[in-house]
Amino acid sequence: MSTETGVPLRRRSNSLNGHHTNDVAFDGTVSSMESIVKKTDDGYANVVGKASFMTWTARDAIYVARVHWIPCVFAVGVLFFMGVEYTLQMIPARSEPFDVGFVATRSLNRVLANSPDLNTVLAALNTVFVAMQTTYIVWTWLMEGRPRATISACFMFTCRGILGYSTQLPLPQEFLGSGVDFPVGNVSFFLFYSGHVAGSMIASLDMRRMQRLRLAMLFDILNVLQSIRLLGTRGHYTIDLAVGVGAGILFDSLAGKYEEMMSKRHNLLGNGFSLISKDSLVN
Template sequence: MPPPSLTAAAASTQEKVAMGSEATNGVGIPHPADSRRRGGKKVHPAPPGGGAGAEAGADGATGSAGEWWRSRRMPDWCSAAGVGGILRRHPLAALFGCGLLLFMGVEYTIPMVPPAAPPLDLGFSATAALHAGIASRPWLNSLLAAMNTVFVAMQAAYILWAILAEGRPRAAMAALMMFTCRGALGCATQLPLPVEFLGSSMDFPVGNVSFFLFFSGHVAGAVIAAEDMRRAGRRGLARLYDGLNLLQGVRLLACRGHYTIDLAVGVGAGLLFDMLAGRYLDDKNVNGGTVSGSRCCSCHKALFSQ
């Protein structure tokens, strides 16, 4: 006779098989009684693991979010070593970041210039002594104006040489864009001529006719010419033009021919329109960066090629 333990195990196994057959009708199809509603609610099978599974289902969203957050790694620059590495590798970016924080505070605390007061220009303040010296010597004012006009003529001559003699139209295209934009802005917003302005008949334009202040075409034209010289490999000549452009800016401030912002935007405008002219010519399949020929017809083909 088998032991009682074996008898109990066999009875339990037979009971489970019988219950499974009853639930599936013996052919693997669930019994209709298993889908009945109890108390108006459909019965759902319990999740694996009993109470632990139910608890995990209740807190599933919180748990998954927590695991996702713990699995995220903080960026390297958030650490002290990361910040130190940025300062070493990108000092210019760090400087501009500090400048952003500085001027965010300045713009909310700086007093504005009253409507009846003259404009505040730090460049005018820095060149006050030079302005007084030029104002007391009209001949010096005319001499400096004449020298500045010669420099403007040098810029124009170089740009024309680049397109007519060397077949490189990029500088000419940039100058056309720049002066057109400058004229439109000068008409749109006409800034008052400084009270201390020192005009001269030797200045360009002659007699200061149609004198637009914003932005400086003198400075922008020199930048365009210098950038073209660098592309052509004339780096020494480009540095010379940069130096003359700096002296030109000092002279314009001392004679009150431009505000400081006119000169700063003139530099940016020269670089911007040089870049835009390059993109335009690239779109037209024109090589504006190398010397492609010495005949005038080559630039015409470059300008009108599609």
């Protein structure tokens, strides 16, 4: 087995390494078209002979399907959604956007629309959860000297503002606002992507790094509940929530790379004020 491409497959001995070419010598003395064509054909043969797919066998295919079934499932998904994309009739320009999350939460939307007090209570609880996220993220920097989560949140909210302004999605007609919801006061807000979800992910990922697993699980559960509520109130589209999860992971990773880059580029530990403490570099 060889793992040089990242996916273990059986390789023939001459598949990638040690494969010698037999190009026809061309020193300028041969001028016939037959020699040029032969050299070209041999070159194609060498390229094809070196190609990875030339070494694949049925046994390799079975191995990949059995061991690497997750990317195989996604590969099937690529083919399936290619068919969907080429055959799906798009929503007319003057229609409301279609959102599968809105379809799944129609009953919740009706309940909240008929019970303004319940909508207010849930909005207040969600705002408390946002305050919990914010407090934790700022606490890790100010009290624990670990700025990664705070840097990540700064990256995330700035990019969210840029994207939200660049493509402004229409507020759903069934939107159920509340004066105690975040942003407080029923003010306008960017839909893409969800800062609620991304902020929760940033906090949860930091908790996992610090082995605060029960607290991280609690945040994940609350994140799911707030996502359902946001769909029910039409406060976000499904795509906003899904990208919010990815944004939290992405910007947490970028903040970690930023810390590593700055620690290598500058000796911050002994040069005046530093965002990064010794403990944060260890973790």
